[in-house]
Amino acid sequence: MNCLQRSAPPVVTWGYALVWYGGFLKPEGNPVLERLDFLRRHGLTSTGISLADFTRMDGAARSRVGELTAQHGLQLTPHIGFDFLHADADTREKEIARIGEELRRSLPLLRGSIVTTAMHAGHRFDRVMPVEAKLERVRESLAPLARICEELGAPLCVENHGDFYVSDLVDLCRATDSLYLYLDTGNTYLIGERPLPAFELAAPYVIGTHFKDHLVRPCPNARPLHFEVAGSALGEGDVPLRECYELLMKHAPLDRLVMEIEMVSPDDMDPAECLERSLRFVRSLGAGQPATA
Numbered sequence: 039m040n041c042l043q044r045s046a047p048p049v050v051t052w053g054y055a056l057v058w059y060g061g062f063l064k065p066e067g068n069p070v071l072e073r074l075d076f077l078r079r080h081g082l083t084s085t086g087i088s089l090a091d092f093t094r095m096d097g098a099a100r101s102r103v104g105e106l107t108a109q110h111g112l113q114l115t116p117h118i119g120f121d122f123l124h125a126d127a128d129t130r131e132k133e134i135a136r137i138g139e140e141l142r143r144s145l146p147l148l149r150g151s152i153v154t155t156a157m158h159a160g161h162r163f164d165r166v167m168p169v170e171a172k173l174e175r176v177r178e179s180l181a182p183l184a185r186i187c188e189e190l191g192a193p194l195c196v197e198n199h200g201d202f203y204v205s206d207l208v209d210l211c212r213a214t215d216s217l218y219l220y221l222d223t224g225n226t227y228l229i230g231e232r233p234l235p236a237f238e239l240a241a242p243y244v245i246g247t248h249f250k251d252h253l254v255r256p257c258p259n260a261r262p263l264h265f266e267v268a269g270s271a272l273g274e275g276d277v278p279l280r281e282c283y284e285l286l287m288k289h290a291p292l293d294r295l296v297m298e299i300e301m302v303s304p305d306d307m308d309p310a311e312c313l314e315r316s317l318r319f320v321r322s323l324g325a326g327q328p329a330t331a
Contacts, residue, residue: 047287048295051113051151052320052328053077053084055248055298059309068099070114074106080317081328084296086154089116093140104147114148115246115296116141116192122179123159123172130179138186145190152246152296153187153194154220155180161201162229169202173210181214188216193292195220195245200228204236211243218291219243223277224250224300227267237282241289249282249320250300251275269302271312273319283323 054077063072070092073085092100092114107114118141120133141153159176162169180196187194196211197220198204204219204226211217221244226233251270257263273279286295299320303312320328 046293048290048293051083051294051296053082053113053115053296053298054080055086055300057300057302057309059303061310062313070095070099070103071106074103074110074112074114077112078110080313082299083111083328084113084115084150084298086117086298087114087148089118089137089140089144089153092116092144092148100144100147104149107147107149113150113296115150115152115154115298116144116148117154117156118183118194119155119158120179121158122176123166125179134179134182134186137183141186141190141192145192150192151294152218152220153192154197154246155183155194156197156199157201157207159201162203162206169206173206173213177210177214180210180217184214184216193218193245197248198222198225198229200225203229203231204240208239208243218245220246220248221282222248222250222300223279223282224248224252224267224302227252227254227265227277230265234278234281237278237285241285242291244286244290244295245292246296247282247286247298248300249279249297250302251277251279251316252302253304269304269312271304271307271319272299272301272316273322274315279319280323 062076077085118137157176159172160166184194193216195218196207198207207219211219219240221240226236251272253268253270253275255266257266299316301312301316303309
Protein backbone atom coordinates (compact mmCIF):
# COMPACT_ATOMS: atom_id res chain seq x y z
CA MET A 39 0.00 0.00 0.00
CA ASN A 40 1.32 3.41 -1.01
CA CYS A 41 0.73 6.42 1.27
CA LEU A 42 1.20 10.12 0.70
CA GLN A 43 2.97 12.34 3.21
CA ARG A 44 0.28 14.83 4.18
CA SER A 45 0.97 18.32 5.50
CA ALA A 46 -2.70 18.96 6.36
CA PRO A 47 -5.70 16.90 7.50
CA PRO A 48 -7.56 15.07 4.74
CA VAL A 49 -10.56 16.64 3.06
CA VAL A 50 -13.58 14.79 4.46
CA THR A 51 -16.59 13.78 2.39
CA TRP A 52 -19.48 13.04 4.74
CA GLY A 53 -22.25 10.66 3.76
CA TYR A 54 -24.90 8.25 5.01
CA ALA A 55 -24.64 4.50 4.45
CA LEU A 56 -27.36 2.80 6.49
CA VAL A 57 -29.94 2.13 7.92
CA TRP A 58 -32.72 3.31 5.57
CA TYR A 59 -35.62 3.51 8.01
CA GLY A 60 -39.22 4.03 6.99
CA GLY A 61 -39.79 7.74 6.46
CA PHE A 62 -36.25 8.38 5.25
CA LEU A 63 -37.19 7.48 1.66
CA LYS A 64 -40.41 7.55 -0.34
CA PRO A 65 -41.42 3.90 -0.80
CA GLU A 66 -42.85 4.51 -4.26
CA GLY A 67 -39.69 6.17 -5.59
CA ASN A 68 -36.57 4.77 -7.23
CA PRO A 69 -34.41 3.69 -4.24
CA VAL A 70 -31.18 5.09 -5.67
CA LEU A 71 -32.70 8.44 -6.60
CA GLU A 72 -34.41 8.62 -3.20
CA ARG A 73 -31.09 8.09 -1.45
CA LEU A 74 -29.49 10.87 -3.47
CA ASP A 75 -32.36 13.17 -2.48
CA PHE A 76 -31.88 12.17 1.18
CA LEU A 77 -28.22 13.19 0.97
CA ARG A 78 -29.12 16.61 -0.45
CA ARG A 79 -31.76 17.23 2.21
CA HIS A 80 -29.33 16.52 5.03
CA GLY A 81 -26.24 18.30 3.75
CA LEU A 82 -24.43 15.03 2.95
CA THR A 83 -22.54 13.95 -0.15
CA SER A 84 -21.91 10.20 -0.34
CA THR A 85 -23.62 6.84 -0.01
CA GLY A 86 -22.84 3.33 -1.17
CA ILE A 87 -24.23 1.25 -4.02
CA SER A 88 -23.65 -2.28 -5.20
CA LEU A 89 -21.86 -2.09 -8.54
CA ALA A 90 -23.82 -5.15 -9.67
CA ASP A 91 -27.13 -3.44 -8.81
CA PHE A 92 -26.14 -0.28 -10.66
CA THR A 93 -25.10 -2.28 -13.72
CA ARG A 94 -28.51 -4.00 -13.76
CA MET A 95 -30.35 -0.66 -13.92
CA ASP A 96 -31.57 0.33 -17.37
CA GLY A 97 -29.60 2.89 -19.35
CA ALA A 98 -32.02 5.75 -18.74
CA ALA A 99 -31.94 5.24 -14.97
CA ARG A 100 -28.14 5.08 -14.93
CA SER A 101 -27.97 8.28 -16.97
CA ARG A 102 -30.37 10.00 -14.55
CA VAL A 103 -28.13 9.00 -11.65
CA GLY A 104 -25.17 10.51 -13.49
CA GLU A 105 -27.07 13.76 -14.07
CA LEU A 106 -27.97 14.09 -10.39
CA THR A 107 -24.52 13.28 -9.02
CA ALA A 108 -22.95 15.83 -11.36
CA GLN A 109 -25.59 18.51 -10.79
CA HIS A 110 -25.52 18.33 -6.99
CA GLY A 111 -21.92 17.25 -6.34
CA LEU A 112 -22.96 13.86 -4.94
CA GLN A 113 -21.10 10.56 -4.90
CA LEU A 114 -22.12 6.91 -5.00
CA THR A 115 -19.40 4.62 -3.68
CA PRO A 116 -19.45 1.32 -5.60
CA HIS A 117 -19.14 -1.95 -3.69
CA ILE A 118 -17.58 -4.88 -5.53
CA GLY A 119 -16.81 -8.50 -4.77
CA PHE A 120 -17.18 -12.19 -5.53
CA ASP A 121 -16.26 -15.42 -3.74
CA PHE A 122 -12.60 -14.56 -3.25
CA LEU A 123 -11.97 -17.67 -1.17
CA HIS A 124 -13.25 -20.40 -3.49
CA ALA A 125 -12.88 -18.94 -6.99
CA ASP A 126 -10.47 -20.90 -9.17
CA ALA A 127 -7.92 -19.09 -11.33
CA ASP A 128 -10.16 -18.99 -14.41
CA THR A 129 -13.19 -17.70 -12.49
CA ARG A 130 -11.03 -15.15 -10.70
CA GLU A 131 -9.64 -13.82 -13.98
CA LYS A 132 -13.11 -13.52 -15.54
CA GLU A 133 -14.61 -11.81 -12.48
CA ILE A 134 -11.76 -9.32 -12.24
CA ALA A 135 -12.11 -8.46 -15.93
CA ARG A 136 -15.89 -8.06 -15.58
CA ILE A 137 -15.62 -5.83 -12.53
CA GLY A 138 -12.90 -3.74 -14.15
CA GLU A 139 -15.04 -3.09 -17.21
CA GLU A 140 -18.12 -2.27 -15.12
CA LEU A 141 -16.11 0.19 -13.05
CA ARG A 142 -14.75 1.91 -16.16
CA ARG A 143 -18.29 2.42 -17.46
CA SER A 144 -19.90 3.32 -14.14
CA LEU A 145 -17.47 5.51 -12.18
CA PRO A 146 -18.00 8.59 -14.42
CA LEU A 147 -21.71 8.41 -13.53
CA LEU A 148 -21.33 7.43 -9.88
CA ARG A 149 -18.52 9.95 -9.23
CA GLY A 150 -17.29 7.76 -6.37
CA SER A 151 -13.83 8.62 -5.09
CA ILE A 152 -13.18 5.16 -3.62
CA VAL A 153 -14.32 1.58 -4.25
CA THR A 154 -15.22 -0.76 -1.38
CA THR A 155 -15.20 -4.50 -0.93
CA ALA A 156 -15.41 -7.07 1.86
CA MET A 157 -13.40 -10.21 2.53
CA HIS A 158 -15.98 -12.63 1.06
CA ALA A 159 -14.11 -15.39 2.87
CA GLY A 160 -16.23 -16.61 5.76
CA HIS A 161 -14.71 -15.55 9.09
CA ARG A 162 -11.45 -16.06 10.93
CA PHE A 163 -12.93 -18.69 13.28
CA ASP A 164 -14.69 -21.00 10.78
CA ARG A 165 -11.71 -23.38 10.48
CA VAL A 166 -12.09 -23.75 6.72
CA MET A 167 -8.38 -23.05 6.44
CA PRO A 168 -5.74 -21.20 8.47
CA VAL A 169 -6.25 -17.45 8.64
CA GLU A 170 -2.91 -16.78 6.92
CA ALA A 171 -3.94 -19.00 4.00
CA LYS A 172 -7.27 -17.21 3.75
CA LEU A 173 -5.57 -13.82 3.62
CA GLU A 174 -3.27 -15.00 0.84
CA ARG A 175 -6.19 -16.45 -1.15
CA VAL A 176 -8.10 -13.17 -0.83
CA ARG A 177 -4.99 -11.18 -1.75
CA GLU A 178 -4.77 -13.05 -5.07
CA SER A 179 -8.07 -11.40 -6.06
CA LEU A 180 -7.65 -8.04 -4.37
CA ALA A 181 -4.19 -7.27 -5.76
CA PRO A 182 -5.30 -7.00 -9.43
CA LEU A 183 -8.55 -5.28 -8.43
CA ALA A 184 -6.59 -2.74 -6.40
CA ARG A 185 -4.39 -1.99 -9.42
CA ILE A 186 -7.45 -1.41 -11.60
CA CYS A 187 -9.09 0.88 -9.04
CA GLU A 188 -5.87 2.85 -8.59
CA GLU A 189 -5.63 3.36 -12.36
CA LEU A 190 -9.23 4.61 -12.39
CA GLY A 191 -8.55 7.12 -9.62
CA ALA A 192 -10.83 5.46 -7.05
CA PRO A 193 -8.65 3.40 -4.68
CA LEU A 194 -9.92 0.07 -3.38
CA CYS A 195 -10.53 -0.47 0.34
CA VAL A 196 -11.63 -3.58 2.23
CA GLU A 197 -14.10 -3.40 5.12
CA ASN A 198 -14.07 -5.16 8.48
CA HIS A 199 -17.49 -6.81 8.70
CA GLY A 200 -17.16 -8.45 12.09
CA ASP A 201 -15.59 -11.38 10.25
CA PHE A 202 -11.86 -10.69 10.62
CA TYR A 203 -9.83 -8.62 13.05
CA VAL A 204 -8.75 -5.16 11.94
CA SER A 205 -5.20 -6.45 12.37
CA ASP A 206 -5.90 -9.15 9.75
CA LEU A 207 -6.99 -6.50 7.26
CA VAL A 208 -3.99 -4.32 8.10
CA ASP A 209 -1.74 -7.29 7.30
CA LEU A 210 -3.57 -7.67 4.00
CA CYS A 211 -3.12 -3.98 3.16
CA ARG A 212 0.58 -4.14 4.02
CA ALA A 213 1.01 -7.08 1.65
CA THR A 214 -0.99 -5.59 -1.24
CA ASP A 215 -0.01 -2.52 -3.24
CA SER A 216 -2.72 0.16 -3.52
CA LEU A 217 -5.11 -1.61 -1.12
CA TYR A 218 -6.56 0.36 1.80
CA LEU A 219 -8.96 -0.14 4.68
CA TYR A 220 -12.62 0.80 4.97
CA LEU A 221 -13.10 0.99 8.74
CA ASP A 222 -16.47 0.11 10.26
CA THR A 223 -16.09 1.58 13.73
CA GLY A 224 -18.87 -0.48 15.29
CA ASN A 225 -17.90 -3.86 13.88
CA THR A 226 -14.87 -4.07 16.16
CA TYR A 227 -17.21 -5.08 18.99
CA LEU A 228 -18.84 -7.79 16.85
CA ILE A 229 -15.66 -9.84 16.84
CA GLY A 230 -14.42 -8.99 20.34
CA GLU A 231 -11.88 -6.27 19.51
CA ARG A 232 -11.17 -3.28 21.73
CA PRO A 233 -12.10 -0.37 19.46
CA LEU A 234 -9.44 2.21 20.26
CA PRO A 235 -6.38 -0.04 19.79
CA ALA A 236 -7.95 -1.28 16.56
CA PHE A 237 -8.46 2.31 15.37
CA GLU A 238 -4.87 3.20 16.23
CA LEU A 239 -3.61 0.28 14.16
CA ALA A 240 -6.02 0.96 11.30
CA ALA A 241 -5.68 4.74 10.91
CA PRO A 242 -2.63 4.82 8.56
CA TYR A 243 -4.54 2.62 6.09
CA VAL A 244 -8.07 4.09 6.26
CA ILE A 245 -9.56 5.94 3.28
CA GLY A 246 -13.23 5.43 4.17
CA THR A 247 -15.46 4.58 7.12
CA HIS A 248 -18.82 3.38 8.23
CA PHE A 249 -18.92 5.76 11.19
CA LYS A 250 -21.13 3.88 13.64
CA ASP A 251 -21.81 3.74 17.37
CA HIS A 252 -23.17 1.00 19.63
CA LEU A 253 -24.26 0.54 23.21
CA VAL A 254 -22.73 -2.69 24.50
CA ARG A 255 -22.96 -4.88 27.58
CA PRO A 256 -21.74 -8.33 28.59
CA CYS A 257 -24.36 -11.02 29.15
CA PRO A 258 -22.58 -13.38 31.57
CA ASN A 259 -25.69 -15.40 32.42
CA ALA A 260 -26.77 -16.04 28.83
CA ARG A 261 -26.31 -19.42 27.18
CA PRO A 262 -24.48 -19.49 24.91
CA LEU A 263 -22.39 -16.65 26.34
CA HIS A 264 -22.47 -13.51 24.22
CA PHE A 265 -21.82 -9.78 24.17
CA GLU A 266 -24.84 -7.59 23.44
CA VAL A 267 -24.26 -4.93 20.77
CA ALA A 268 -27.23 -2.56 20.48
CA GLY A 269 -28.02 0.56 18.48
CA SER A 270 -27.05 4.10 19.44
CA ALA A 271 -27.07 7.62 18.13
CA LEU A 272 -23.54 8.61 17.15
CA GLY A 273 -21.57 9.95 20.09
CA GLU A 274 -23.92 8.44 22.68
CA GLY A 275 -22.65 4.85 22.76
CA ASP A 276 -19.52 2.98 23.72
CA VAL A 277 -17.49 3.38 20.52
CA PRO A 278 -14.82 6.11 20.95
CA LEU A 279 -15.83 7.98 17.81
CA ARG A 280 -14.29 11.34 18.68
CA GLU A 281 -10.93 9.69 19.33
CA CYS A 282 -11.30 7.73 16.10
CA TYR A 283 -11.95 10.92 14.14
CA GLU A 284 -8.89 12.58 15.64
CA LEU A 285 -6.73 9.57 14.76
CA LEU A 286 -7.94 9.66 11.17
CA MET A 287 -7.30 13.38 10.86
CA LYS A 288 -3.71 12.77 11.94
CA HIS A 289 -2.87 9.48 10.27
CA ALA A 290 -5.18 8.70 7.32
CA PRO A 291 -2.91 7.99 4.34
CA LEU A 292 -4.47 10.06 1.56
CA ASP A 293 -5.49 13.69 1.19
CA ARG A 294 -9.19 12.76 1.09
CA LEU A 295 -11.37 10.62 3.33
CA VAL A 296 -14.93 9.32 2.86
CA MET A 297 -16.87 9.07 6.13
CA GLU A 298 -20.37 7.62 5.87
CA ILE A 299 -22.66 7.57 8.89
CA GLU A 300 -24.08 4.14 9.66
CA MET A 301 -26.82 4.58 12.22
CA VAL A 302 -28.63 1.82 14.11
CA SER A 303 -31.43 3.57 15.99
CA PRO A 304 -32.19 2.31 19.53
CA ASP A 305 -35.54 0.59 19.86
CA ASP A 306 -36.86 3.37 22.11
CA MET A 307 -35.79 6.27 19.85
CA ASP A 308 -37.46 7.57 16.71
CA PRO A 309 -35.02 7.14 13.80
CA ALA A 310 -35.52 10.76 12.71
CA GLU A 311 -34.47 11.95 16.17
CA CYS A 312 -31.54 9.54 16.16
CA LEU A 313 -30.43 10.95 12.82
CA GLU A 314 -30.59 14.54 14.07
CA ARG A 315 -28.62 13.67 17.20
CA SER A 316 -26.06 11.81 15.11
CA LEU A 317 -25.65 14.73 12.70
CA ARG A 318 -25.29 17.09 15.65
CA PHE A 319 -22.45 14.95 16.98
CA VAL A 320 -20.74 14.86 13.59
CA ARG A 321 -20.95 18.66 13.33
CA SER A 322 -19.33 18.92 16.76
CA LEU A 323 -16.20 17.23 15.40
CA GLY A 324 -15.19 20.38 13.54
CA ALA A 325 -13.63 20.65 10.07
CA GLY A 326 -15.27 18.67 7.30
CA GLN A 327 -18.67 18.43 8.96
CA PRO A 328 -21.87 18.14 6.88
CA ALA A 329 -23.88 21.28 6.33
CA THR A 330 -26.82 22.05 8.57
CA ALA A 331 -29.96 20.72 6.93
